[in-house]
Amino acid sequence: TSGPRRGEGSKKKSCRVSRWTMDRKTLAVDVSSHKTFLEWESNGHDGGGVVFGRDGMLYATSGDGTSDSDVNLTGQRIDLLLAKVLRINVDRQSKDRPYSIPPDNPFLKTPNAAPETWAHGFRNPWRITCDIKSGDIWVGENGQDLWESVNILNRGENYGWSVYEGNHPFYLNRKLGPAPFVPPTIEHHHREARSLTG
Numbered sequence: 001t002s003g004p005r006r007g008e009g010s011k012k013k014s015c016r017v018s019r020w021t022m023d024r025k026t027l028a029v030d031v032s033s034h035k036t037f038l039e040w041e042s043n044g045h046d047g048g049g050v051v052f053g054r055d056g057m058l059y060a061t062s063g064d065g066t067s068d069s070d071v072n073l074t075g076q077r078i079d080l081l082l083a084k085v086l087r088i089n090v091d092r093q094s095k096d097r098p099y100s101i102p103p104d105n106p107f108l109k110t111p112n113a114a115p116e117t118w119a120h121g122f123r124n125p126w127r128i129t130c131d132i133k134s135g136d137i138w139v140g141e142n143g144q145d146l147w148e149s150v151n152i153l154n155r156g157e158n159y160g161w162s163v164y165e166g167n168h169p170f171y172l173n174r175k176l177g178p179a180p181f182v183p184p185t186i187e188h189h190h191r192e193a194r195s196l197t198g
Helices: none
Strands: 014-022 029-041 047-052 058-062 084-088 117-120 125-130 137-141 147-152 186-189
Touching (some): 014 047, 029 058, 029 084
Antiparallel strands (some): 047 058, 125 137, 137 147, 147 186
């Protein structure tokens, strides 16, 4: 599960991805089985969607952690868990984490990169889903001023926030991260509809 922000009313709020064990027959949850896998600081644009891919890996979304215009400039940073789709193996833990890093994650050789990174450049990837037939993973992205977008997720791609909003310039003076910009698969203007949350 992905939990709500913690620490409401304080300046340091965080999001987390946690697991509990449930008995499949009785559907009773063992509250003592709680385990936090990922946690990141966030004062808005939390992301927080999770899905298992057909590869068995857990994909989790994180937003840029701010409430407006990427004021902390996290959208293109590769060293944080923010503004990304993260990919981890929750079935195997490593010596220093309750999960392991899949060996085919794309930024393992990128200096200072968060190894959990599968793709980056997201503002607030609010929803994520896996097409059972094709295996495609779709990410719905909340826009800022004018554009909402949807991406078919691909390994190592950069979806541009906050240099771009969807396929459109936002702050071109900001530096892109280590991967080239990839435009969204689908986008729509706020004249058609506002927040893309489904």
